[in-house]
Amino acid sequence: MKTLADIFEHTLEDVYYAENAITKALPKVAKAATDAKLRQAAEDHLKETKDQIGKLEKVFKSIGKKAEGTKCDAIEGLIKEADGLMKEASGTALDAGLLAACQAVEHYEISRYGSLREWAKDLGHEEAHKLLSEILDQEKATNSKLTNLAVTAINRTTATAKAA
Numbered sequence: 001m002k003t004l005a006d007i008f009e010h011t012l013e014d015v016y017y018a019e020n021a022i023t024k025a026l027p028k029v030a031k032a033a034t035d036a037k038l039r040q041a042a043e044d045h046l047k048e049t050k051d052q053i054g055k056l057e058k059v060f061k062s063i064g065k066k067a068e069g070t071k072c073d074a075i076e077g078l079i080k081e082a083d084g085l086m087k088e089a090s091g092t093a094l095d096a097g098l099l100a101a102c103q104a105v106e107h108y109e110i111s112r113y114g115s116l117r118e119w120a121k122d123l124g125h126e127e128a129h130k131l132l133s134e135i136l137d138q139e140k141a142t143n144s145k146l147t148n149l150a151v152t153a154i155n156r157t158t159a160t161a162k163a164a
């Protein structure tokens, strides 16, 4: 890799891999969550992630490339952490931990899509810029929803359970 085009394509393959890995991880999160709202959030984000994979395929097409993934070590690590939580935590600790793990994934994605959409713009890939900006906005909205869920419900439940 030498050029901005090279790193753009590489990172696109990285997020494509990551989104596909997330579609396999989210059903496990939904199943493990004990809080109904957290379960619903995981199910909603699964639908959105599938839609984002479709958008990424359009991005690949718009730059004349085949949609393919490159192993993303960052997402593998984040998913591994969540898997560990599912084995080690239970009850409200599990819910609070899983919600935090989902937010770590969102922050990762926000950083990737932020870079990608700027690179797309610099490279003159207008359609890619538009699609990647749409995904970035969705990730930011998901992160806000999760923050809201954490501060209004999950963390409180955890605090109450601890006090009881």
Ligand SMILES: [Fe+2]
Binding pocket: 019, 049, 052, 109, 139
């Ligand atoms: Fe995503």
